[in-house]
Amino acid sequence: MAQYSRVRGSVALLRLTNPPVNALSAAVSRDLERAVRSACADSAVRVLVLRGHGGTFCGGADIRELAGLVDVPFRVGVSSLVALVDAVEAAEKPVVAAIEGVALGGGLELALGCHFRIAHGQARLGLPEVTLGLLPAAGGTQRLPRLVGFPAALELVATGRDVSAEEALALGLVDHVTDGDVEEAAVEFARRVADEPLASRRLSTRPPPRPADLDTLLQVALERAQRRARGALAPVACVQAVRAAATLPFTQGLQLEQELMAALLPSNQARAMQYCFFAQRIVGKWSLPGGANWRNSPARAVSRAAVIGLGTMGRGIAVSLVRAGIPVVAMETDEKQLRVVTAMLEREAAKQRRSPDSYLQLVQFTLERRDLGDADLVVEAVFEDLALKKRLFAELSSSCRPDTLLCSNTSALDVDALAAATRRPELVVGMHFFAPAHVMKLLEVVCGARSSPVAVATAMQLGKRLGKVSVAVANCPGFAGNRMLKPYVEQASFLLEEGATPQQVDAVLEDFGFAMGVFRMSDLSGLDVGWRVREEAGLAGPTVPPGESARRRHGCRYSPLADLLCEHGRLGQKTGRGWYLYEGPGGRAATPDPWLHDFLDQYRRRHGLRPRRIDQQEVLERCLYALANEGFRILEEGVAAGPEDIDTIYVLGYGWPAHRGGPMYHVAAVGLPAVLSRLEHFRRLHPDVPQLRPSALLRHLVAEGSPPISRWRELLKGLRSQL
Numbered sequence: 001m002a003q004y005s006r007v008r009g010s011v012a013l014l015r016l017t018n019p020p021v022n023a024l025s026a027a028v029s030r031d032l033e034r035a036v037r038s039a040c041a042d043s044a045v046r047v048l049v050l051r052g053h054g055g056t057f058c059g060g061a062d063i064r065e066l067a068g069l070v071d072v073p074f075r076v077g078v079s080s081l082v083a084l085v086d087a088v089e090a091a092e093k094p095v096v097a098a099i100e101g102v103a104l105g106g107g108l109e110l111a112l113g114c115h116f117r118i119a120h121g122q123a124r125l126g127l128p129e130v131t132l133g134l135l136p137a138a139g140g141t142q143r144l145p146r147l148v149g150f151p152a153a154l155e156l157v158a159t160g161r162d163v164s165a166e167e168a169l170a171l172g173l174v175d176h177v178t179d180g181d182v183e184e185a186a187v188e189f190a191r192r193v194a195d196e197p198l199a200s201r202r203l204s205t206r207p208p209p210r211p212a213d214l215d216t217l218l219q220v221a222l223e224r225a226q227r228r229a230r231g232a233l234a235p236v237a238c239v240q241a242v243r244a245a246a247t248l249p250f251t252q253g254l255q256l257e258q259e260l261m262a263a264l265l266p267s268n269q270a271r272a273m274q275y276c277f278f279a280q281r282i283v284g285k286w287s288l289p290g291g292a293n294w295r296n297s298p299a300r301a302v303s304r305a306a307v308i309g310l311g312t313m314g315r316g317i318a319v320s321l322v323r324a325g326i327p328v329v330a331m332e333t334d335e336k337q338l339r340v341v342t343a344m345l346e347r348e349a350a351k352q353r354r355s356p357d358s359y360l361q362l363v364q365f366t367l368e369r370r371d372l373g374d375a376d377l378v379v380e381a382v383f384e385d386l387a388l389k390k391r392l393f394a395e396l397s398s399s400c401r402p403d404t405l406l407c408s409n410t411s412a413l414d415v416d417a418l419a420a421a422t423r424r425p426e427l428v429v430g431m432h433f434f435a436p437a438h439v440m441k442l443l444e445v446v447c448g449a450r451s452s453p454v455a456v457a458t459a460m461q462l463g464k465r466l467g468k469v470s471v472a473v474a475n476c477p478g479f480a481g482n483r484m485l486k487p488y489v490e491q492a493s494f495l496l497e498e499g500a501t502p503q504q505v506d507a508v509l510e511d512f513g514f515a516m517g518v519f520r521m522s523d524l525s526g527l528d529v530g531w532r533v534r535e536e537a538g539l540a541g542p543t544v545p546p547g548e549s550a551r552r553r554h555g556c557r558y559s560p561l562a563d564l565l566c567e568h569g570r571l572g573q574k575t576g577r578g579w580y581l582y583e584g585p586g587g588r589a590a591t592p593d594p595w596l597h598d599f600l601d602q603y604r605r606r607h608g609l610r611p612r613r614i615d616q617q618e619v620l621e622r623c624l625y626a627l628a629n630e631g632f633r634i635l636e637e638g639v640a641a642g643p644e645d646i647d648t649i650y651v652l653g654y655g656w657p658a659h660r661g662g663p664m665y666h667v668a669a670v671g672l673p674a675v676l677s678r679l680e681h682f683r684r685l686h687p688d689v690p691q692l693r694p695s696a697l698l699r700h701l702v703a704e705g706s707p708p709i710s711r712w713r714e715l716l717k718g719l720r721s722q723l
């Protein structure tokens with residue numbers, strides 16, 4: 001796990017070995033501490049270099065141990081890392097960290113214990129504990145501000161953002177960056193510093209910097225943390241711990257850090273966030289009903305891609321591809337869009353501290369379909385219109401290379417219908433990106449009935465290369481994410497009919513932790529998006545059969561409220577009015593609109609609906625349980641492979657708070673029998689709302705004694721799978 005060997009006579013090279021990411025389990029930490037002590041005791045050694053095995057320094061403390069997923073005595077487990085970092089810092093011989101790959105969490109804390117840090121140019125460094133519901137409790141919150149100052153330390157600890165080697169150098173987090181062999185550079189560096197005094201290099205003994213505006217900095221960081229993740233405990237604890245570095249001596253700061261950690265470690269929020277971490281790893285391990293899976297189906301290389309349509313989605317997709325170093329041919333007729341993409345690429349290049357040309361030279365704009373002929377993969381991102389997309393796919397099928405993958409960025413349309421329009425249905429998949437596509441981390445890969453393993457593998461792999469988490473789902477209207485959204489939005493509209501207001505519903509959902517409630521979200525994305533879909537589905541507009549009652553469709557309850565707002569030209573932020581009122585078209589600040597309240601009153605009167613007082617619990621239960629109930633249906637139909645897939649989609653794509661784990665995790669945490677009983681209750685009250693009828697899978701799980709969510713995936717293998 002950790003050995004040392006002597007190189008160049010007096011340098012002890014310690015290699016941390018715990019594949020795949022050299023996680024610091026209790027045993028590994030103890031082993032490394034022993035190796036450090038032995039090297040220090042070796043009179044032939046003057047200086048130590050610490051590196052990780054297999055191209056990565058260290059991915060942090062072992063999350064399985066922290067999550068209690070593996071059996072290790074708790075106190076021994078967590079304190080061995082603290083002891084290791086302390087031992088490294090206290091060493092009487094210089095210790096140089098040679099960082100390549102990643103130094104994250106406990107891995108970076110270990111590096112902060114070292115006296116010097118050398119990083120490879122491609123390395124990434126950060127303290128992502130907050131994303132696991134924790135804080136860096138191996139001294140990270142106390143040492144980091146002493147090294148890089150409070151503004152940077154607060155930001156890095158409270159957001160968990162990782163930084164490039166170049167940024168780390170600018171912050172003073174590392175002493176040197178090399179693009180060559182990091183071990184060689186570190187050994188060379190070590191020999192130069194072998195005789196340097198170490199006192200000033202021990203961060204625990206450094207006085208913390210005291211910026212004059214420290215109180216403001218802390219306050220701003222706290223408010224930002226609370227705003228970013230409403231109700232989340234860890235970001236607040238992170239700020240409190242860093243504050244201690246300014247106000248307390250090191251050892252007391254360390255003690256507070258550990259007390260805060262002791263409160264976070266067993267919390268439900270930490271459990272939920274660690275579940276999210278592993279869920280995101282599980283979803284990459286896809287399989288198809290024929291037996292093809294992520295292990296036995298290699299992805300095809302994508303060395304050139306094409307994007308058709310540079311509207312909001314196409315632009316983001318093109319930028320993502322370029323950022324990943326993939327040359328792109330972009331087809332668009334509207335010159336204005338080309339200018340927008342160019343500006344986006346320039347901004348991205350600046351953010352990555354690269355020359356604009358390094359990105360711009362990877363894009364070729366074209367009006368000619370023949371220029372796409374050479375692409376390994378085409379992503380179509382034109383207007384969401386099935387007939388238009390089918391025509392385009394038929395044309396692409398004739399004009400592209402026979403082995404080119406044809407992907408549609410659709411959020412709901414039938415991927416099998418697109419495949420059927422081509423002569424290569426096996427090379428057609430859906431790639432549902434989320435807006436803005438260069439920012440959002442989720443990609444739903446929609447496997448059609450005839451999509452081949454290589455097509456699925458290539459789309460999944462491309463998503464990963466773009467820095468996204470790819471989730472494979474089967475083809476059905478709305479796929480997994482948007483399909484579940486429908487009953488959620490419907491419940492919210494029914495609640496308005498029954499007496500609630502948009503701000504009341506949104507406040508409950510935002511208190512639960514959603515970044516935005518359902519109505520504010522709808523105003524942001526535009527009410528006309530859903531209106532168009534409902535018109536196509538015959539639920540709204542001229543296609544509704546004559547004589548159909550305003551509040552019923554196909555024999556079930558229907559709320560026309562959103563359609564009526566659209567008919568009044570209230571499309572959301574873009575028109576300055578929707579469920580809320582805005583400063584003007586494009587405005588962002590939502591205020592309650594008296595017009596809307598009158599409109600709701602009149603609507604209720606017209607339909608004989610007597611408004612009643614609706615409490616928070618009802619809002620939450622009806623919206624969230626209807627959504628999760630559809631998730632169970634998706635699982636029983638085999639549209640998604642497990643609850644982890646659905647939860648990943650909701651956390652990364654729909655603003656579900658990570659500290660609540662995802663909709664399936666949430667209902668499992670509430671207790672399946674309780675959820676079933678509430679759904680049965682609501683179903684009795686609203687017999688004309690099929691979405692409130694508990695799904696067969698939910699009933700089955702309750703009948704089976706409500707097995708833990710970690711077992712559902714295995715149980716689902718016995719059911720029908722479309723994946």
Ligand SMILES: CC(C)(COP(=O)(O)OP(=O)(O)OC[C@H]1O[C@@H](n2cnc3c(N)ncnc32)[C@H](O)[C@@H]1OP(=O)(O)O)[C@@H](O)C(=O)NCCC(=O)NCCSC(=O)/C=C/CCCCCCCCCCCCC(=O)O
Pocket residue numbers: 020021023059060061062063064066075078079081082102104105106107128129132134135136137138258259261262278281282
């Ligand atoms: C970037 C990565 C590292 C690699 O990414 P990639 O190459 O894409 O590979 P992945 O598919 O993501 O991962 C490959 C497999 O490795 C597993 N993995 C990854 N990281 C870890 C890890 N840290 N631990 C365990 N396993 C890990 C992953 O699951 C994959 O395996 P599988 O496919 O699932 O089987 C990327 O993986 C990544 O980002 N990793 C996470 C990085 C991270 O978040 N690190 C932080 C970890 S938490 C930490 O470090 C905490 C430190 C503080 C500890 C403090 C201890 C002292 C506390 C004292 C408190 C006192 C309490 C007293 C109590 C009392 O008194 O009672």
